[in-house]
Amino acid sequence: MQQWKTLSRKPVLQYGRYLTVEEHVVELPDGTLIDDWSWLVTPDFVNVIVIDESGMFPIFRQVKYAIDGTSLAPVGGYIEPGEDPLVAAKREVLEEIGYVADTWVALGEYACDANRGAGTAKLFLAINARHVAQPDSDDLEEQQLLHLTKAEVQQEL
Structure with missing residues (x-):
C-alpha cells in the first residue's frame, strides 16, 4: 500500500492553542x-490507567461538554509543546489525583481521527501508585474521584 502525499497545507482558522483548521492539497x-x-x-494528549498500591483504580466520574450526561474517565490531559508523553502522564497523575507510581508501562498511541x-x-x-499530595488540577469539569475494583471497572466497560 502507498501513502497519500501532502503537497501543501494552508491554515484556514487558528483558534487559540487548542484548534487549527487547515486545508491540504x-x-x-x-x-x-x-x-x-x-x-x-x-x-496530543495522554490517558493513564492508574492502579494504586491496594489494587484499586482511581477513575473520575465527570461531566464533559460534548457528552450528554456523566461518564467515567481515566486521568488525562494535554501534552505541552515539546513535552515527553511519559513526563506529561506523570504530571497529569500528580496534578489530577495527587499520586505518583513506581512502574509505568506505555500502552501505545492512536490517532483520534486518522483521516x-x-x-x-x-x-x-501506572502501577503501584500512591497518594503523595493534594490534587492541583485546573480542569473545568465537575469531577468525582472514585476508587473502583478491577471487577467494577470491567463491569463499567
Missing part, C-alpha cells in the same frame, strides 16, 4: 489530486 497513490482536504490540528487529524492519544498504565 493531497495526492492519492493513483495520482488523483484533492485540493480541499480538511485537517484538524489539536494537541482528519484531531490529535493523538498516548496511553499509559
Whole structure:
C-alpha cells in the first residue's frame, strides 16, 4: 500500500492553542489530486490507567461538554509543546489525583481521527501508585474521584 502525499497545507482558522483548521492539497497513490482536504490540528494528549498500591483504580466520574450526561474517565490531559508523553502522564497523575507510581508501562498511541487529524492519544498504565499530595488540577469539569475494583471497572466497560 502507498501513502497519500501532502503537497501543501494552508491554515484556514487558528483558534487559540487548542484548534487549527487547515486545508491540504493531497495526492492519492493513483495520482488523483484533492485540493480541499480538511485537517484538524489539536494537541496530543495522554490517558493513564492508574492502579494504586491496594489494587484499586482511581477513575473520575465527570461531566464533559460534548457528552450528554456523566461518564467515567481515566486521568488525562494535554501534552505541552515539546513535552515527553511519559513526563506529561506523570504530571497529569500528580496534578489530577495527587499520586505518583513506581512502574509505568506505555500502552501505545492512536490517532483520534486518522483521516482528519484531531490529535493523538498516548496511553499509559501506572502501577503501584500512591497518594503523595493534594490534587492541583485546573480542569473545568465537575469531577468525582472514585476508587473502583478491577471487577467494577470491567463491569463499567
